[in-house]
Amino acid sequence: MSSPILVTGAGQRIGLAFALHCLEQRKPVIATYRTRRPAVDTLEQAGALCIHADFSTNDGIDSFIETLKAETDSLRAIIHNASDWLPESPASDPADVMAAMMQIHSMTPYRINLACRHLLENSDAGADIIHMTDYVVEKGSAKHIAYAASKAALSNLTLSFARLLSPRVKVNSIAPSLIMFNAGDGEAYREKTLKKSLLGIAPGEAAAVQTLDFLLDNPYITGRSIGLDGGRPLV
Numbered sequence: 001m002s003s004p005i006l007v008t009g010a011g012q013r014i015g016l017a018f019a020l021h022c023l024e025q026r027k028p029v030i031a032t033y034r035t036r037r038p039a040v041d042t043l044e045q046a047g048a049l050c051i052h053a054d055f056s057t058n059d060g061i062d063s064f065i066e067t068l069k070a071e072t073d074s075l076r077a078i079i080h081n082a083s084d085w086l087p088e089s090p091a092s093d094p095a096d097v098m099a100a101m102m103q104i105h106s107m108t109p110y111r112i113n114l115a116c117r118h119l120l121e122n123s124d125a126g127a128d129i130i131h132m133t134d135y136v137v138e139k140g141s142a143k144h145i146a147y148a149a150s151k152a153a154l155s156n157l158t159l160s161f162a163r164l165l166s167p168r169v170k171v172n173s174i175a176p177s178l179i180m181f182n183a184g185d186g187e188a189y190r191e192k193t194l195k196k197s198l199l200g201i202a203p204g205e206a207a208a209v210q211t212l213d214f215l216l217d218n219p220y221i222t223g224r225s226i227g228l229d230g231g232r233p234l235v
């Protein structure tokens with residue numbers, strides 16, 4: 001059996017689409033979830049090994065790594081998708097917001113990559129790390145300052161891990177802007193946000209899945225960030 005692809009935060013939306021797509025291609029998947037949503041049952045029925053993981057503490061990361069290593073001694077890829085989008089607000093302590101954002105977007109990938117290096121090196125079909133970052137890495141964000149900084153840290157981890165793990169493991173980022181709206185987003189917000197890119201659409205999970213396939217299949221890209229943003233920097 002081929003080495004599994006690990007997808008973090010696979011209980012919904014883009015992470016779920018990544019995991020289901022890999023399973024459809026008969027690639028084994030290990031998926032992490034924090035909340036047990038109905039989609040986790042769907043993933044299990046499709047053949048994924050689903051592991052509960054809460055990365056908000058270092059103990060949570062340690063416990064996940066221990067469970068993962070008990071399940072497999074090799075990985076074809078790690079897709080760091082798990083994410084939160086906390087804004088700065090009068091109701092929250094900025095120190096807590098920054099700590100939470102750095103924990104999920106920077107500490108978690110950093111520690112999992114270091115701990116799982118040899119699992120990737122054991123893959124006999126090439127190996128990849130893919131960091132899901134964000135377009136705001138280039139531009140900052142007035143309403144999500146800590147989020148943007150933590151995704152910028154993740155983008156920088158791409159460079160360091162590409163150096164460290166070459167040539168056995170390719171390490172790249174996907175930097176999306178709007179892929180899909182959240183359920184509660186109103187019409188005015190949707191209209192305003194769509195106008196922020198040249199292409200003016202919310203392409204949905206399929207665009208992210210195509211980019212994932214591109215990076216997994218390509219033998220000569222490492223240490224790069226692929227902008228998945230409809231031409232947003234040009235508007």
Ligand SMILES: NC(=O)c1ccc[n+]([C@@H]2O[C@H](COP(=O)([O-])OP(=O)(O)OC[C@H]3O[C@@H](n4cnc5c(N)ncnc54)[C@H](OP(=O)(O)O)[C@@H]3O)[C@@H](O)[C@H]2O)c1
Nearest residue numbers: 009013014034035054055056081082083132176178179180
């Ligand atoms: N959607 C977009 O338009 C867009 C735009 C730019 C960048 N991105 C990036 O693309 C990726 C996927 O986006 P998405 O919209 O599909 O994300 P999402 O809907 O917010 O899902 C992220 C998943 O990460 C999990 N997660 C969050 N904090 C966690 C923690 N501390 N420990 C363990 N799991 C945790 C969540 O678990 P729960 O199920 O428990 O909440 C959730 O299922 C993210 O990295 C995001 O930053 C997306």
